[in-house]
Amino acid sequence: MERIPLFPLGRALFPAGVLHLRIFEVRYLNMVRQCIADGTQFGVVGLIEGREVRTPEGRETLAGAGTLARIADWRSPMPALIHLRCVGTTRFEVLSCEQGQYGLWTGEVRMLADDAPAAVPPALLPSANALGRLIATMQKEGMPAPAMPVAAPFRLDESGWVADRWGELLPLTALQRQRLLTEPDPVRRLEKVQQYLDMQGLLR
Numbered sequence: 001m002e003r004i005p006l007f008p009l010g011r012a013l014f015p016a017g018v019l020h021l022r023i024f025e026v027r028y029l030n031m032v033r034q035c036i037a038d039g040t041q042f043g044v045v046g047l048i049e050g051r052e053v054r055t056p057e058g059r060e061t062l063a064g065a066g067t068l069a070r071i072a073d074w075r076s077p078m079p080a081l082i083h084l085r086c087v088g089t090t091r092f093e094v095l096s097c098e099q100g101q102y103g104l105w106t107g108e109v110r111m112l113a114d115d116a117p118a119a120v121p122p123a124l125l126p127s128a129n130a131l132g133r134l135i136a137t138m139q140k141e142g143m144p145a146p147a148m149p150v151a152a153p154f155r156l157d158e159s160g161w162v163a164d165r166w167g168e169l170l171p172l173t174a175l176q177r178q179r180l181l182t183e184p185d186p187v188r189r190l191e192k193v194q195q196y197l198d199m200q201g202l203l204r
Helices: 026-038 122-140 159-169 174-181 186-199
Strands: 002-009 018-023 042-049 061-078 081-099 105-111
Touching: 002 026, 002 061, 002 081, 018 026, 026 042, 026 061, 026 081, 042 081, 042 105, 042 174, 061 105, 061 174, 122 159, 122 186, 159 174, 159 186, 174 186
Parallel strands: 002 042
Antiparallel strands: 002 105, 018 081, 042 061, 061 081, 081 105
């Protein structure tokens, strides 16, 4: 168990995922500068209630699971603005959390085990194939690799990697993403994703 700074978002980050952030709030500017100076990571968690940008009357409710974010690249075009490119590393469960100075959240978390390698079963190939087509479309349209929401290497033969990328790309609720993050079996996680894709008609 350890205490880490938390960054609540309406978007999701899973292991091996990429996340582009524009940091301008005081609570996050200080946190990010500290992470850069120390070479440490912060936790990205889902936002069940509230807004990403803090308001005086706002109330934030955080999801119970998230993913550590490693800062892969950053630039600061002005003192009160930092652009980040982050990579997801380790999933975690939030045991408790609290707000401190300037509204920054910190949490006691328990790290979850990394996925064991698991091939995509034949029945779940439609999910992998659909993701492959989406990646190919982005490349064909000339999207620069650093700007893509999916980063190479593209492990389309691994259940966990395919499930996690869909977990980031699909318009799921924070609670749906939390259930995916805490599912220890990568094949079962992909099964849940494919059920959603099929219900939304995204496999046709």
